[in-house]
Amino acid sequence: MTDTTVFDWRSFLLRWSGEWADSLPEGETRSEDDEIARRARWLGFPPASEERIAALEERLGRRIPPSYREFLEVSDGWRHAGGFVWLLAGTEDARWHRNESELADMFGEYLDEDAGPEERREADIWRRGLQLDVDSDVTHVLMDPEDVDEDGEWAVYTWASWRAAPPERHANFLAFMREMYREFHSLRARRSDGEPVFDNATTRELDALVEEARTEALRGGWERAVKALDEAKGYGRPRAAGLGDQIRRLLGQTSMVYYDGLVTDPRYAPELLPPLVAEHAAHSYRDDSTLRFQLRGAEDDLVALAHATLEQVRNGTYRYTAAGPFGEAVERAHELARWGDTDGAWRTLIDALPLWEPLGPDLLAPLGWVADPVLGPLLAPERGRELLSTPRGGQAGAAPGPTAGLDPGGLAWLAEPDPGNNRTSYRFVLVEGVEPEEVPGPLADGDGAVLNEPMTLWEARHRSSHRQTEFSSYDDRALMAVGRAGAGWSFAFDGDPAGFDRRRFVSPAAAAGAGTRAVVVWSGLRTWHGEPFFHLSVAREGAEQYAFTYADGQVRQSGEIPRALDPGRFFGDLEDRAAVERSLLDAVGREFGARLPRHAIVNGRLHTFTTRSWTRPPRDGETYAVIRMRR
Known part of the structure; x- marks a missing residue:
């Protein structure tokens, strides 16, 4: 059951408004309404009276969902919901969409007799949805009166043609607004020169969460760590994506894994460049134009190293090495693996993992070995979980039980x-x-x-x-x-x-x-x-x-x-x-x-x-x- 009745809308909206106001550069040309909102530190409007809400419901012919009602009781509308909805409807502007955009026809063209309920909903929402976007960057926000949960909440759907994706579903209006708040943070976190540093109570809380997650990951608590990192990533916090991608790669998840913000750091290149270019090699079909984009911001020397490593990966000559006792174990594991003893090679690596020394504080595990043509095939999802659950990098914790071997023995x-x-x-x-x-x-x-x-x-x-x-x-x-x-x-x-x-x-x-x-x-x-x-x-x-x-x-x-x-x-x-x-x-x-x-x-x-x-x-x-x- 969704609990939205106890949510403190006023505190949430005040925090959002204050952070928005502080993030604006001095002297930036803004509309008169935005300037008033900045000075007042309030993106909203006066609360909607019970009479205005009742008039809205009478006009719509049905009762509005609880979380939207509670929002209106604090602010009758909202400016800058995320980065692309500049004005969100209050009691005066909310209205049935009635396929005004003609998008029902467009989405309907792609339906066939095998279309499922979700696909049909994507087409029908434009006929029955309650439109909340008043002014936006071609971004539609509709509440679906037929997608209702046990609390009477209506799902919210957002769609923009330039995103080249199907409509995104949010469980209710509160979930939608929380996502728009995260979107605001994510966009403001990527600052350009000359703008105020985006620093506030929320960013400090999230950055502390990232640091706690980093330590927790090194202790072997990767499940709790990745949950925290994903939360911080949603707000665009630095390091969160790069740290989380390391965990995802060891779990066998390779799509959209770019080690953002870390792979271009020369300290981490020996470990993070090889898996990045190996994944690129597997899907690029010799088109290397996207590699530079993945390394945007990197110095020329690092880009050159990436291309040299890419050539080694493609030729099957890349060889992973590491320093210290763990590096010695890597050599032993390589020798075992090249003659077929992959189970023995894995045990050699994992037993030496507590001796591994990270190249910097934001490296959560050795990763370069997954691009090695001999060592890379050792990785399997269950083995990735074992590695991530093993304390390392100077952290203490309980070691996990060993995973079963992948070879059944015999013939x-x-x-x-x-x-x-x-x-x-x-x-x-x-x-x-x-x-x-x-x-x-x-x-x-x-x-x-x-x-x-x-x-x-x-x-x-x-x-x-x-x-x-x-x-x-x-x-x-x-x-x-x-x-x-x-x-x-x-x-x-x-x-x-x-x-x-x-x-x-x-x-x-x-x-x-x-x-x-x-x-x-x-x-x-x-x-x-x-x-x-x-x-x-x-x-x-x-x-x-x-x-x-x-x-x-x-x-x-x-x-x-x-x-x-x-x-x-x-x-x-x-x-x-x-x-x-x-x-x-x-x-x-x-x-x-x-x-x-x-x-x-x-x-x-x-x-x-x-x-x-x-x-x-x-x-x-x-x-x-x-x-x-x-x-």
Whole structure:
């Protein structure tokens, strides 16, 4: 229930009037009415008598809502409601709009049979609304007699064509006036040279609130902090938006996050510029004209740094660093993340967070790492909340419980549907007792064994196809991501393999297992093209120990297969292919104690390389096609 009956309208309107009067420069040319209002320190008019209110209600044919009535009892109208309504109606000027603006017709043109109640209200308000704007900058203010709450309050709608937005709804007249007071503050807070400093009891209260919120955020109380910062931001207080944006970015909210007033401060550039330009790079499509606007007021050196950082972000070469013990943890986390251990990398960062030293008092958390191509994918909403809840920057507080890891462990997650249901076939190699950077050696030829910089599998495929100039119908070179696959294992993974041809397929297990043990899995049990298939081969010391292939409804096997991996246990009934695939992957994971990191493979960036072909060379009499392209 809305409680507006106890609101002290007179104190509120007197405070507003006094602050407005004090904000005007001496000698500024104003209308006679404004000059009288400035001297009187009163933007209103004499109170409306009960007779005038009764006459208004008789003219309208209905009782006016409570908060508007209480306002009229203090002031029969109002000047300068916000920045764009210069005169607000009292008892004499309030009237039914009756589509005088013809906006009902304009809004009605956009309605179709699927239009919802809110869209229809936006069109109908112009026919039934009570108009309160008398003089304005093409800004309409209407109260809706059919949008009524349990207290009899009418919603207020405001709309201006130059705002390019739908009508804005306010719960009642009091809520509307409070918003106009905030708008007045917000506009006055952005002063130009030569105007009086906008300093009053309200601004001092809000600035103290911002400072309290800053300290509270560093203690881990981000929810209370962001609420206070949003309140101060509504009044245009300096620092409030820049501080609040830091919290929002760590919560995964990137729209309209500009770190206003802080990103152009050279002290904070190492932390705030990278996430700003990374978001710009993600949506700019190489149009960098808006970046200068986001950095308005910045010195040339800082703008140059922004463009240099932007180029690094686009090239995938940006590397986040920090000072002190936290910076050392960043390096350890980077090493873990680039080989796929994103859960370990996150714990390394968060455990070191209390040691982080801010670059200045208005930095609430380390932020530059979210633009790092390797560290950035560590961020998830629940992890952002954990970071924000962790005391830091020299503040004490209770540490939050750790968030659950993003990797389920094992291999069975590969059988789960992914967004778009695109992962229907994949292959991977597990190699025991070697580091990830050693995996390409026995699987690739020449330059193919050189690891690319960490990137997503999509980026790696795009760059590889752009460089490739020859395509063969017999060639099946796999572009594979590499990393650690649990204790004692490394992996190479291809999430978008070519079609499986049992007659020409050559398992790379023996080559990968030279001097160690290797496991090869190629699954297409849920493939959309052709018959389902599944292959497993295991080699030790360069020789295949055992293997089986399910294809064309049959199983072909060799060697002594352990009971846990016996294909007879899995291929009796393929009615539920995902269940069969899950059981197979679970058995492989248990047998070898290996896993694949889901978060790194699906969302992260890993090193990649190109293997030699997974198919044998053509035999005599077998035809094939080769396509060569000129670049």
